[in-house]
Amino acid sequence: MSAGPEEVQPRGPARLADIGRLAAFSDGVFAIVITLLVLDLRVPEYHQGELLTSLVREAPSYLAFVVSFIYIGVLWLNHHALLRLVRGTTLALSWINIGILFGVVIIPFPTAVLASALVDGDTDDLRVAVVMYALAAALMSAPWLVFFAYLRRHPALRAGHIDQGHVHAQEARPITGLVLYGLAGLLGWIVNPLLGLLGIIVMIIYHGVTSEGLRTGPLQWVRTGRRG
Amino acid sequence: MSAGPEEVQPRGPARLADIGRLAAFSDGVFAIVITLLVLDLRVPEYHQGELLTSLVREAPSYLAFVVSFIYIGVLWLNHHALLRLVRGTTLALSWINIGILFGVVIIPFPTAVLASALVDGDTDDLRVAVVMYALAAALMSAPWLVFFAYLRRHPALRAGHIDQGHVHAQEARPITGLVLYGLAGLLGWIVNPLLGLLGIIVMIIYHGVTSEGLRTGPLQWVRTGRRG
């Protein structure tokens, strides 16, 4: 308990434990949300001998399930890469993370609405459901933007091998999300709900492809480990 | 495996592993509870073409969802800070933690009652729901008080960088919760349920702001950096 190395070591792990519990909590939320989606795949009511017909009738709702499953997978990969940018957390960053999780947690609701509209609704209902899904996805981008902006302004939180330019460049992703999910919603509202849904799927693929971050310059941040 | 430093090290990690499983179990519970809330956001029954009207009709129940989501976020941040106070657990402390988790686990129930009363109930029902929520929140403060009191009486469990005065000062928080959530319930019962709900929201914000602990003296424990 003298000064020197002993003084330093217990603090380092304490820091890591912090981001560790935040990561564990977030992983728990992602794991639960991705699993809860299946709860909306309910056994349809059916008369004896008509199970197959009833299942086929529900089939369009499976599309909503698959889209949301992939969406949450994408979000988890993005979140995974997000936490690799920081080496500790503050109260503010924990709150921003709770904001991110809020967006994740609500996904099953627009998913269920979309599934219901695909099976039981008319075009008006489908329009409402697609716009609702797009709005939820657009708004979900906001706390990600706050995260990158906060990290840019607090360089002390950055993990050692991440440079400032990389963090700054990432802000383009949630802004793209905010704008294009919004446009997908508009498209679904004005033109055609299925076109809006297609727009949402394209955006999910975009976030899947860029989940490890937008490249900045000659790949300098991707190389794991520091340069020395 | 001689005596000396090697003898000390295995005890440290063994202790930490203990608190590790307690933290993991608690994080799991928090993650599940915060995610289960969305299960009460059900797709309303609707006639074709009336999805939007049905969703709008349910809108007040979303308020209950948002309040409880933030409440559990606040509780998780408080719990996160709580476990940083200790460096190991005992059977008694584990039981106190289970008491804390009991309070967390029941939140979805008063939330669902509140959501139902906001949509389908009259003023009497809303009064019952608000008082129930306030009572649950007030009683939930009790195990937190027991935790701080127990930790004060067992200084050997304190993490190295935490001083006695800090632990003692924290007892003010659950006492404030016990009294003021109770008062919010009374306010909701006697004066107006929405005023009681407002009192609950104010208290949740209070616990959010103080989640890292009440400051004691000139910030000596908050400094996260190393002194060196």
Place this chain on the structure above:
Amino acid sequence: MSAGPEEVQPRGPARLADIGRLAAFSDGVFAIVITLLVLDLRVPEYHQGELLTSLVREAPSYLAFVVSFIYIGVLWLNHHALLRLVRGTTLALSWINIGILFGVVIIPFPTAVLASALVDGDTDDLRVAVVMYALAAALMSAPWLVFFAYLRRHPALRAGHIDQGHVHAQEARPITGLVLYGLAGLLGWIVNPLLGLLGIIVMIIYHGVTSEGLRTGPLQWVRTGRRG
């Protein structure tokens, strides 16, 4: 990657990671089961202005919730102490653990049956529910017994500071559970369901008190750390 210490270290952690994933998986199951219990606390259907009456009518079912919450808390503490006995896992031990988790996972079902019988059932229904709960609890003891017996026959799996006599002594606990939960069921069937329920509660308290293991001799196993 020469021979010597580097050769030893990576294997040690690999072992620990094994029991680590088993513990994490188990903690996840415990956390989910203890939280899912609240899903059976549903908002009752009610006419406007009669929320309070409906909630009071459901009150007996809350007893089932509280008993099962404490029961799973007790089981988690027991499981926590169980995994501290071993320093690694084998395929057989993993399967025994899955057997233990099977017992944990089904608890919400007899709990829901008991809650339903307490509110809507007559004495016959309550008798069925109590016997079902007691049977589930009795059968749940079986894999714990297998765990202790297996560990006794495979001393290489024992954690360093645990002696053979301690493991052997613990077999008394699941045997007590098997017999006395069975007797509580018989009591509930023949004499009175509420008496059977009381017997179950007494047994849960017994497992709570002995969760860290039956003492063997002069406390030699409780001392954390090895003697040197």
Place this chain on the structure above:
Amino acid sequence: MSAGPEEVQPRGPARLADIGRLAAFSDGVFAIVITLLVLDLRVPEYHQGELLTSLVREAPSYLAFVVSFIYIGVLWLNHHALLRLVRGTTLALSWINIGILFGVVIIPFPTAVLASALVDGDTDDLRVAVVMYALAAALMSAPWLVFFAYLRRHPALRAGHIDQGHVHAQEARPITGLVLYGLAGLLGWIVNPLLGLLGIIVMIIYHGVTSEGLRTGPLQWVRTGRRG
């Protein structure tokens, strides 16, 4: 912070942390799915005094629950062994893992369909349910095959003590699953649904027995101890 050993160490743990979050996320999903199964064991509606009769009537559906519980246990053990083959993850491997989890997450749906068909359906419904379960199980094998094939082509991802031949040999397992679950479905469709169900159960046992990997040569990778 000089070059040399310090340069190496941060890379190891950073890699391990990666696979750590992937493992934690996967464990969370497995734990939730195995626990959610019990949600389909609902308290039957019953008239006072007829709880026992109603429970007995539902008994066949418990078979579906038990089979799926063991199935997910088997899948978790397989996944546990799978992640021990690698020492880090890439974006592609993370996506393959999400594909594996997709197969796990949908299990409760065919399980619920099967449980429903066992209680309420006729032979046609049971045939549909068994084929659906077999198809889900067969398709679930696909991402496992992709995992092994990817690992074979990216030897740098292999954990140090795993040799190329072992990884290659494991591809036989998902191929067996793909073919034989498919055959079990055909058997259930053409011959007899219960025979198909039996085929599924046999396959689950096969995957349980081989969960730690098919042996290649004189057990060189199974030896868990150190060489000395």
